[in-house]
Amino acid sequence: MTTEQLIGQEGPPAINELTLTPVDGGTLLTLVITYPDATVRESVLATGMADGMETSYARLESVM
Incomplete structure (x- = not known):
């Protein structure tokens, strides 16, 4: 578990829970951000972060 906070954001940080699960042919990565x-949450989503994360994970998957 890790925490993260955007620069300039006041208040408590987000909590990240990363789980790696073995599956046939690889590993399933699950990331839950609270x-x-x-x-x-809406402010973070408005930055385009979700699209960037999806692009990064798709790129990672393509080379694995």
């Missing part, structure tokens, strides 16, 4: 409230 934000302190819906306002922070």
